[in-house]
Amino acid sequence: MTSTVPDAEQSNAPPARAVIDARDLVKRFDGNTAVAGMSLTLAAGEMVGLIGPNGAGKTTLFNLIAGSLKPTSGEIWIGGRDVSQESPEKRIGRGVGRTFQIPKPFLEMTVLENVLAGAQAQDGERLLANFLRPGHVRRQERLAIDKARTLLEFVTLSGLGAQPARVLSGGQRKLLELARILMADPQAILLDEPAAGVNPALLETIMDRVLDLNAQGKSILLIEHNMDMVTRLCTRVVAMALGKPLAEGTAAEVAANTDVISAYLGATA
Amino acid sequence: MSLDLIAYAAFFLTMALTYAIMCLGLNVQWGQTGLFNVGIAAFVAIGAYVSALLTTPDAADRVGGFDLPIAVGWIGGALVAGLAAWLVGALTIRLRSDYLAIATFGVAVTVQLCVLNLQPLTGGAFGIGFIPRPFGDLAGDPLAFGLSNLALMTAVVLALYLALQHLAKSPWGRVLRAIREDETAAQALGKRPIRFRLQAFTIGGAIMGLAGAAQGQFIGFIAPDNYLPILTFQVWAMLIVGGSGNNRGAILGAVLVWGLWALSAAAVSAFVLPEQQARAAALQIVMIGVGLCLILLVRPRGILGASNALASLTRKRTPKSKE
Numbered sequence: 001m002t003s004t005v006p007d008a009e010q011s012n013a014p015p016a017r018a019v020i021d022a023r024d025l026v027k028r029f030d031g032n033t034a035v036a037g038m039s040l041t042l043a044a045g046e047m048v049g050l051i052g053p054n055g056a057g058k059t060t061l062f063n064l065i066a067g068s069l070k071p072t073s074g075e076i077w078i079g080g081r082d083v084s085q086e087s088p089e090k091r092i093g094r095g096v097g098r099t100f101q102i103p104k105p106f107l108e109m110t111v112l113e114n115v116l117a118g119a120q121a122q123d124g125e126r127l128l129a130n131f132l133r134p135g136h137v138r139r140q141e142r143l144a145i146d147k148a149r150t151l152l153e154f155v156t157l158s159g160l161g162a163q164p165a166r167v168l169s170g171g172q173r174k175l176l177e178l179a180r181i182l183m184a185d186p187q188a189i190l191l192d193e194p195a196a197g198v199n200p201a202l203l204e205t206i207m208d209r210v211l212d213l214n215a216q217g218k219s220i221l222l223i224e225h226n227m228d229m230v231t232r233l234c235t236r237v238v239a240m241a242l243g244k245p246l247a248e249g250t251a252a253e254v255a256a257n258t259d260v261i262s263a264y265l266g267a268t269a
Numbered sequence: 270m271s272l273d274l275i276a277y278a279a280f281f282l283t284m285a286l287t288y289a290i291m292c293l294g295l296n297v298q299w300g301q302t303g304l305f306n307v308g309i310a311a312f313v314a315i316g317a318y319v320s321a322l323l324t325t326p327d328a329a330d331r332v333g334g335f336d337l338p339i340a341v342g343w344i345g346g347a348l349v350a351g352l353a354a355w356l357v358g359a360l361t362i363r364l365r366s367d368y369l370a371i372a373t374f375g376v377a378v379t380v381q382l383c384v385l386n387l388q389p390l391t392g393g394a395f396g397i398g399f400i401p402r403p404f405g406d407l408a409g410d411p412l413a414f415g416l417s418n419l420a421l422m423t424a425v426v427l428a429l430y431l432a433l434q435h436l437a438k439s440p441w442g443r444v445l446r447a448i449r450e451d452e453t454a455a456q457a458l459g460k461r462p463i464r465f466r467l468q469a470f471t472i473g474g475a476i477m478g479l480a481g482a483a484q485g486q487f488i489g490f491i492a493p494d495n496y497l498p499i500l501t502f503q504v505w506a507m508l509i510v511g512g513s514g515n516n517r518g519a520i521l522g523a524v525l526v527w528g529l530w531a532l533s534a535a536a537v538s539a540f541v542l543p544e545q546q547a548r549a550a551a552l553q554i555v556m557i558g559v560g561l562c563l564i565l566l567v568r569p570r571g572i573l574g575a576s577n578a579l580a581s582l583t584r585k586r587t588p589k590s591k592e
Contacts, residue, residue: 108450120459181458
């Protein structure tokens with residue numbers, strides 16, 4: 001018995017080695033449809049760029065994947081598990097870390113403390129452990145501090161560890177956010193416009209670091225307007241407009257796509 | 270004469286330190302977590318009444334009098350107040366600051382009305398008397414009694430201060446600060462804001478209960494009038510004057526504002542005709558208000574809001590962005 005219809009079992013299982021698998025996502029706000037049926041997969045070790053004109057629904061899609069919004073319909077699978085209805089604070093435990101378009105450092109905390117806040121499974125974050133197992137908490141904290149310093153070095157902020165985060169420039173804040181989520185050892189990283197408002201010298205550093213991370217095996221999903229950056233970093237690019245996928249392929253293919261060009265020129269209607 | 274003065278000073282400081290405990294509790298809730306609790310009096314009252322019920326001798330006209338040791342009363346008062354804070358928090362902690370304030374204010378009024386009217390449990394408007402006082406066997410010697418109590422209360426405040434400092438510097442305290450600064454970012458890092466807020470609210474409530482217990486035991490008598498909203502106002506004034514977010518500031522603010530309160534009471538009784546004194550007592554509240562305004566004008570972050578004051582200095586020196 002053969003069937004041309006893909007069987008239900010198979011379509012429900014996540015594709016092999018997909019870290020993130022978003023299926024038919026729809027998000028409506030009071031009658032406004034921001035995401036109107038987007039599917040997107042991010043395979044292990046892949047670096048995917050998400051582009052599209054303003055208002056295309058990129059950030060909404062991003063927030064759905066990051067968990068800070070819940071989809072109206074559709075599913076999000078992470079590491080083979082349906083996490084569509086999970087609260088945002090569980091994402092990092094599933095191995096997905098995110099940065100913000102406008103960075104959100106904890107301004108009054110030091111740069112080092114900011115990175116430490118990214119550490120997961122710290123027993124010192126349990127109230128009583130601080131009194132019942134102080135030695136254990138101290139040891140764990142010391143290890144975390146060592147790791148945080150290494151990460152600060154990686155993002156070229158090692159000299160600023162004791163400074164409050166508010167003295168950092170916009171680009172440095174983006175690097176700090178990167179170090180902060182790396183503290184949690186995520187498998188996949190969602191980067192929301194890492195190049196926006198960053199001076200060219202720092203932009204090089206950010207790109208280098210993102211490439212390093214990808215080389216270390218991290219999967220990366222990147223929203224970016226800077227096509228140079230997308231071309232240099234991403235193996236696959238997804239363009240979206242009006243909440244829907246528009247084109248997919250290499251950066252060059254997508255950039256040459258007439259639908260994409262007309263979407264950017266505002267001729268989608 | 271001078272011995273009397275020392276005895277009075279010891280009494281004054283001991284009372285101030287009971288307020289310092291309340292203030293430390295509020296500092297956990299507001300200073301470190303940003304929870305706008307306007308129902309402090311409720312948790313203090315619960316601690317005081319639970320402690321009184323546990324430690325007084327058997328009484329004919331109300332429930333209890335379990336005649337337990339004073340330490341049991343303190344711990345019991347703190348635990349029940351903490352439990353009450355947890356319950357209130359579980360229902361209200363999701364509210365934004367102004368709504369949380371209204372809710373906690375309602376709780377405080379409710380608790381005060383309860384202790385006023387639950388006569389079989391609380392003795393009603395007459396309150397509960399003959400609460401055993403620490404070092405009660407020294408009561409014949411005011412100086413020894415006063416100094417012993419001062420030493421005890423100092424030890425309690427010191428222990429609490431050290432414990433809270435330890436917590437503030439711990440990873441737990443770091444998460445609290447992170448959540449207060451940016452909830453969305455903290456969530457993205459896996460922190461659960463509701464859980465940490467509720468913990469802070471509960472601990473703060475328990476500390477306020479401890480303060481109520483300690484104060485009731487020290488005075489030996491409690492009545493519903495002690496737990497009117499004015500108490501909440503006083504503790505807030507103390508924290509703001511001392512420097513919100515700073516545990517040492519909380520203690521200093523309590524001593525200063527309580528000093529102002531005691532001084533203004535003395536001034537009222539010295540300068541106002543006896544028949545007008547009841548009305549003139551309102552001047553005390555005016556003085557606290559004026560004091561508060563002055564402090565806020567001179568040092569907007571309180572006397573020991575030092576770390577923050579320094580922070581604003583560096584902010585002025587550092588250009589906003591280097592790009």
